[in-house]
Amino acid sequence: MTKVNAVFDIGKTNKKFFLFDEDYNEVYRDYVNLPLTVDEDGFETENLETLRSWIKETFDTILEDSRFDIKTLNFSSYGASLVHLDYKGKPLTPLYNYTKDIPKEILEDFHTKHGDKLTIGAATASPPSSGMLNSGMQLYWLKKTKPELFSQIKYSLHLPQYLSYLFTGIPVSEYTSIGCHTNLWNYDEEDYHKWVHDEGIDKILPAIVPTSASINTTYKDKKIKIGVGIHDSSSALLPYILSKKKPFLLLSTGTWSIALNPFNSESLSKEDIEDNCLNYLRIDGKRVKASRFFMGNEYRLQVEKLCEYYQKEYGYHRDVIFDRDIYLKLIKMPAVYFKFEGISLQRLPHRTDLELFDTFEEAYHQLMIELMELQIDTINKAIGNSNIKKIFIDGGFTDNDVFMKLMSHHFSSFKVLSTHSPLGSALGAAMVISDKQITSQFLKENYRMKKLVPLLF
Structure with missing residues (x-):
C-alpha cells in the first residue's frame, strides 16, 4: 500500500484530483468538467452543490482503494x-x-x-x-x-x-x-x-x-492531516520559493501573462495600480509584487484574424518558428500595426494594417514583437528595484518558439529558463503541508527546466 498525499485542484473549467507519493511523484489523477448553473440574475456560475458532491464522492471512493494509504489532503482553487x-x-x-x-x-x-x-x-x-x-x-x-x-x-x-x-x-x-x-x-x-x-x-x-496550517482529524474512521487550502497562483509559485534561495521572477503565461516577484517588498503606488500591478500574499504573509496583462486572450483574438486574412486554418500558427531574417527585416521598420481588442492602449492604431506583410509568418512575427513590448514592460514593473538575475517561464507560451526566442533576446542579461509542469498548483498544495524539503534538483528534474540561449545577430 502506497502512502500518498491527496489534492483537489479546482479550476474554473477543469476539476482535478491528484495523489502524490512521498517523493511527490504523481500516482493517480482524475479530471472532470462539471455542469454550471446560474445565480438569481441568470448569470452563469459554478454549481456549488455539484462540486461538493463530486469532491466527497471522489474522496470516499479513493479511501476504499486498497492500493493507497492517504496521509494528507489539501485543496488548491481559483x-x-x-x-x-x-x-x-x-x-x-x-x-x-x-x-x-x-x-x-x-x-x-x-x-x-x-x-x-x-x-x-x-x-x-x-x-x-x-x-x-x-x-x-x-x-x-x-x-x-x-x-x-x-x-x-x-x-x-x-x-x-x-x-x-x-x-x-x-x-x-x-x-x-x-x-x-x-x-x-x-x-x-x-x-x-x-x-x-x-x-x-x-x-x-x-x-x-x-497557509501551512493543517488539522489532524478523523474522516470515516481514517486519521488524515487536512490542509486549510491555498490560492492556485500562490500554490503554483510555491515549489520555486521552497527550492530557490536566490531572488527570481516567475513569468506565468496563459490567458493572462503574470510576472510574479516574491522578492519585491515595495509598496504599490497609484501609478502602479493604473498600470495593472498588484500584490499577492505568500504563505507567510509576505508580499509578492505582480504585473499582468491579457496576453493570451489578445493573442487568440489576433491569431484568429491572421488565419482569416491569410486563409489558414486555425492552428497553423502553432508550427511557426522564429525566423531570424524576418525579425531583422521587421525591426528595421519599427511601427505599430495591430489594433489590440482586449487591451486598451493609447499607442494603438484605429485598425489593424496587414497589407505590408506578404506572409502569415511575417505578420505573426510582428504580432509577437508588439506583444513582447508589453511583456517587457510588465516584467520590468514586477522586478522594480529588486536584484533579480533569473527568470522562470511556465505556462502555455513556453511552447511558442517566437515568444521564447524574443524573451531570450530581450532578457539576455538574465538567466532565463523554461519550465513545464502539468501539475501546476496541485503540487504546491501537497508541499505546503508537508515536512519534506524541496531541492533545486527536484525542481530541475520534475519541471523539465531548459535554459534559453540568447540570440546572436
Missing part, C-alpha cells in the same frame, strides 16, 4: 470567490462568478464613503474592477443590496477554505486567498483595510491561520 455560510454551516447564496458586474451605483457609494479607486487600490494592492474580481466588494454589495440575507451570514469563506471546511467543519482564513486582489487587505498595515472594519465585515471573516 480565487476571488466567496462562500457565505449561515449559522448551520450551509451556503446562503450561489458561488457568484468573479466576472459578474457590481452595479455602478454601489461602487460609487463605496468610493464616496471609503476613498477613491486609486487610493483604496494602492493600499489593498488591488487594481479596480467593475465586478467581483475584487471579491471583498461582493461583501459590500451583499450588505447594501441584500441586508436581510447579509445578516444571516455567520462566516464568509474563500473558496479554498470552504473546500477544507467540507472535511473539517472548521472555518478559517489564510493569507494567499486574502491577498489575491480582494480589496480587503492593507499591505502596509498588515491587517484588513479600515473599510472592512468600518463596515463590520471583519466579524464574518474567520480567524487567519498560516
Whole structure:
C-alpha cells in the first residue's frame, strides 16, 4: 500500500484530483468538467452543490482503494470567490462568478464613503474592477443590496477554505486567498483595510491561520492531516520559493501573462495600480509584487484574424518558428500595426494594417514583437528595484518558439529558463503541508527546466 498525499485542484473549467507519493511523484489523477448553473440574475456560475458532491464522492471512493494509504489532503482553487455560510454551516447564496458586474451605483457609494479607486487600490494592492474580481466588494454589495440575507451570514469563506471546511467543519482564513486582489487587505498595515472594519465585515471573516496550517482529524474512521487550502497562483509559485534561495521572477503565461516577484517588498503606488500591478500574499504573509496583462486572450483574438486574412486554418500558427531574417527585416521598420481588442492602449492604431506583410509568418512575427513590448514592460514593473538575475517561464507560451526566442533576446542579461509542469498548483498544495524539503534538483528534474540561449545577430 502506497502512502500518498491527496489534492483537489479546482479550476474554473477543469476539476482535478491528484495523489502524490512521498517523493511527490504523481500516482493517480482524475479530471472532470462539471455542469454550471446560474445565480438569481441568470448569470452563469459554478454549481456549488455539484462540486461538493463530486469532491466527497471522489474522496470516499479513493479511501476504499486498497492500493493507497492517504496521509494528507489539501485543496488548491481559483480565487476571488466567496462562500457565505449561515449559522448551520450551509451556503446562503450561489458561488457568484468573479466576472459578474457590481452595479455602478454601489461602487460609487463605496468610493464616496471609503476613498477613491486609486487610493483604496494602492493600499489593498488591488487594481479596480467593475465586478467581483475584487471579491471583498461582493461583501459590500451583499450588505447594501441584500441586508436581510447579509445578516444571516455567520462566516464568509474563500473558496479554498470552504473546500477544507467540507472535511473539517472548521472555518478559517489564510493569507494567499486574502491577498489575491480582494480589496480587503492593507499591505502596509498588515491587517484588513479600515473599510472592512468600518463596515463590520471583519466579524464574518474567520480567524487567519498560516497557509501551512493543517488539522489532524478523523474522516470515516481514517486519521488524515487536512490542509486549510491555498490560492492556485500562490500554490503554483510555491515549489520555486521552497527550492530557490536566490531572488527570481516567475513569468506565468496563459490567458493572462503574470510576472510574479516574491522578492519585491515595495509598496504599490497609484501609478502602479493604473498600470495593472498588484500584490499577492505568500504563505507567510509576505508580499509578492505582480504585473499582468491579457496576453493570451489578445493573442487568440489576433491569431484568429491572421488565419482569416491569410486563409489558414486555425492552428497553423502553432508550427511557426522564429525566423531570424524576418525579425531583422521587421525591426528595421519599427511601427505599430495591430489594433489590440482586449487591451486598451493609447499607442494603438484605429485598425489593424496587414497589407505590408506578404506572409502569415511575417505578420505573426510582428504580432509577437508588439506583444513582447508589453511583456517587457510588465516584467520590468514586477522586478522594480529588486536584484533579480533569473527568470522562470511556465505556462502555455513556453511552447511558442517566437515568444521564447524574443524573451531570450530581450532578457539576455538574465538567466532565463523554461519550465513545464502539468501539475501546476496541485503540487504546491501537497508541499505546503508537508515536512519534506524541496531541492533545486527536484525542481530541475520534475519541471523539465531548459535554459534559453540568447540570440546572436
